[in-house]
Amino acid sequence: MAPTQDKHSSQELLQAQVDLWHHALGFVKSMALKCAMELQIPNTIQNHGGSMSPSELATKIGLHPSKLPRLRRLMRVLTMSGIFVVHEVALPNKEVAYGLTPTTRLLAIDEVRSSLSPFLSLLLDSTVTAPFFAMHSWFLDEHSTSLFEKAHGLNVWEMAGQNSTYNQLINDAMVSDSNFLMDIILRECGGVFLGIKSLIDVAGGHGGSARAIAKAFPQMKCTVLDLPHVVEEAPTDDHVSFISGNMFKHIPPADALFLKVHPLNFSSSLHTHTQFTIGCHKVCI
Numbered sequence: 001m002a003p004t005q006d007k008h009s010s011q012e013l014l015q016a017q018v019d020l021w022h023h024a025l026g027f028v029k030s031m032a033l034k035c036a037m038e039l040q041i042p043n044t045i046q047n048h049g050g051s052m053s054p055s056e057l058a059t060k061i062g063l064h065p066s067k068l069p070r071l072r073r074l075m076r077v078l079t080m081s082g083i084f085v086v087h088e089v090a091l092p093n094k095e096v097a098y099g100l101t102p103t104t105r106l107l108a109i110d111e112v113r114s115s116l117s118p119f120l121s122l123l124l125d126s127t128v129t130a131p132f133f134a135m136h137s138w139f140l141d142e143h144s145t146s147l148f149e150k151a152h153g154l155n156v157w158e159m160a161g162q163n164s165t166y167n168q169l170i171n172d173a174m175v176s177d178s179n180f181l182m183d184i185i186l187r188e189c190g191g192v193f194l195g196i197k198s199l200i201d202v203a204g205g206h207g208g209s210a211r212a213i214a215k216a217f218p219q220m221k222c223t224v225l226d227l228p229h230v231v232e233e234a235p236t237d238d239h240v241s242f243i244s245g246n247m248f249k250h251i252p253p254a255d256a257l258f259l260k261v262h263p264l265n266f267s268s269s270l271h272t273h274t275q276f277t278i279g280c281h282k283v284c285i
């Protein structure tokens with residue numbers, strides 16, 4: 001027989017209620033992070049030497065003094081989640097000081113490493129978050145493909161093709177992710193590129209990855225293949241060439257294909273994979 005509510009102590013029931021609240025309010029963490037990025041908090045703390053009191057921060061980001069208690073609450077959410085850290089320094093007015101963590105350093109603009117904030121801006125954009133409000137109806141609709149398409153009536157790439165602001169948001173996000181990851185990939189397993197004379201970065205966006213490979217291997221001919229609306233907006237580059245096309249229809253011949261994708265972005269349908277595999281077989285000569 002299933003256990004009844006009576007079998008649980010009051011303590012257990014109250015803990016269960018807290019767990020439900022934590023779960024239901026989980027979105028506050030991601031929205032607090034979005035807000036901190038939009039208020040430029042990571043950059044502001046970094047430019048101030050890596051540590052700032054709430055009132056210094058409020059002044060620097062242009063908040064009205066009445067918002068100071070709310071700023072403290074925002075920062076409490078973010079310090080509890082490990083996004084920022086609190087330095088218990090004895091400032092004259094007994095204020096704490098906020099500092100960056102390895103996580104927030106990835107969001108601040110750095111001379112050495114590129115910031116991941118364009119990628120986070122895409123993840124936290126309403127085009128990505130809003131479809132989750134209708135997840136139940138996606139489950140109930142046996143014909144719907146992706147959650148994104150169910151909500152917007154278009155897939156991600158069709159939407160980027162129709163909306164230039166969204167196109168820019170995606171392309172900037174991908175470049176920031178590639179700049180970050182390629183640094184690590186080339187350091188950890190750059191050897192896999194040795195001896196390759198020509199490479200196509202398939203669905204390579206604005207060429208963040210191809211640029212990094214071309215810089216590390218200047219003898220290699222690096223080409224990016226992507227959809228026309230992406231290639232049209234790509235910045236020109238002396239070391240990387242761009243071709244517009246559909247990877248499911250034709251991929252030009254090359255020694256190697258490079259494909260870096262995100263699980264969010266491509267449909268996992270068998271049709272998609274089959275089409276791409278056929279394309280690859282035609283290229284690998």
Ligand SMILES: C[S@@+](CC[C@H](N)C(=O)[O-])C[C@H]1O[C@@H](n2cnc3c(N)ncnc32)[C@H](O)[C@@H]1O
Nearest residue numbers: 157174178203204205226227246247260262265
């Ligand atoms: C997740 S992004 C990855 C971009 C790049 N590889 C990177 O990691 O920075 C996926 C890319 O696939 C491109 N794409 C989608 N469908 C495509 C197709 N049928 N042919 C060529 N490119 C396509 C999109 O325009 C987008 O630039």
